[in-house]
Amino acid sequence: MKLLNLALVACSILLLNACDKPASQADDKPVLRVGATPDGYPHYFSENGTVKGFSVDILNAVAEKINYKVEWVTSDWVGVLGSLETGKIDTVGNFADTPERRLKYDFSVPYYYSAAQLAVSKNNESIHGLQDMKGKTVAADLGSNYAKVLKEFDPQNQIKLVTFEGQDVIFNAVAQGKIDAFVSGQVILLGQIKRKNLPLKVVGQPFGVKQVALPFRKDARGEDLRKKVDVALEQLRADGTLRKISEKWFDQDLSVKPATQEPAKG
CATH class of the missing domain: 3.40.190.10 (Periplasmic binding protein-like II)
Incomplete structure (x- = not known):
């Protein structure tokens, strides 16, 4: 009987603890904060209170692969860059990967050109x-x-x-x-x-x-996110998702590098 009572008490404590926790706590996913401009069509734009666009579809697909949820933070372009530098956001959609920018940020593998x-x-x-x-x-x-x-x-x-x-x-x-x-x-x-x-x-x-990729700050969080995103983007390229999203928005596959035109010589 004592053992039964102890068991009942233990179960009661477990139930009370479970009740004290929010129901969604176990289901909460880490957040990937992404900067965007309010009207960056066709990359990101708001329609009926929902953020949509080419880069939105890409980021959502990436987030699903790495088991994160996307939080969109909108401002003008200068504000987006400032938020990335100060750590208010983790990355930015539709951001060209250039040698100059690589001095400040670490970039994922490209997702379109x-x-x-x-x-x-x-x-x-x-x-x-x-x-x-x-x-x-x-x-x-x-x-x-x-x-x-x-x-x-x-x-x-x-x-x-x-x-x-x-x-x-x-x-x-x-x-x-x-x-x-x-x-x-x-x-x-x-x-x-x-x-x-x-x-x-x-x-x-x-x-x-x-090439356009996702920039991350050169810190521990940025490095961790970039590694996860790289794996996700490679998987999305391999299974054809990048191509399908590109064709949905542009009627052509921009996820592969086209023939390049060289700048004129000075």
């Missing part, structure tokens, strides 16, 4: 590509990599480059003819023009292909 392109006013008939930009003014997002890509293809500094904070400001300036062109990612330009019905058009061939 990005190319730059020019957009001009729909009524512009004089600019057909980079060859027509001598003496012209091109705008780029403040903090974006596309300004540097353009410089690689303008070794004699014949193009005047200006930067603005916010794509809408640039779209309006180009549409009104105040700026000759906008340099950004090919898929970003095509997506934004279609989605917003902008009076712009893309011109010329894409240039400056860069």
Whole structure:
């Protein structure tokens, strides 16, 4: 009888302890905090309170592989970069992997390849590509990599480059003819023009292909996350998930590196 009573007491204690814990505690997953801009279509955007987009699908697939959940932290691009540097977020979607950025961050393996392109006013008939930009003014997002890509293809500094904070400001300036062109990612330009019905058009061939990966800070947490993400991305590439997500958003497989166009020599 004493043994039975002790057993009942022990079971009661276990039940009380279980009741004291939140029901979801055992199911809680660690959080991967990802920085994004509010309107980064087609990479990330909000629709009916849900974050969607190409990079969103990639990050969600990665998170599922490593048994994490994604927490999206949105701000303007400068704020996203600041949050990454200060540790408020863990990584950023749609971030080109460049030698300069590698000095500050450790990058995962790439998940897609990005190319730059020019957009001009729909009524512009004089600019057909980079060859027509001598003496012209091109705008780029403040903090974006596309300004540097353009410089690689303008070794004699014949193009005047200006930067603005916010794509809408640039779209309006180009549409009104105040700026000759906008340099950004090919898929970003095509997506934004279609989605917003902008009076712009893309011109010329894409240039400056860069691999896009997930950046992590050079600390213990960053290193741990990068290693996990690398394994997940390799698995997603092998099983065809990266290709399927790319084709869903762009009607083409951007997860493989295309033929590259070399910058002009100075």
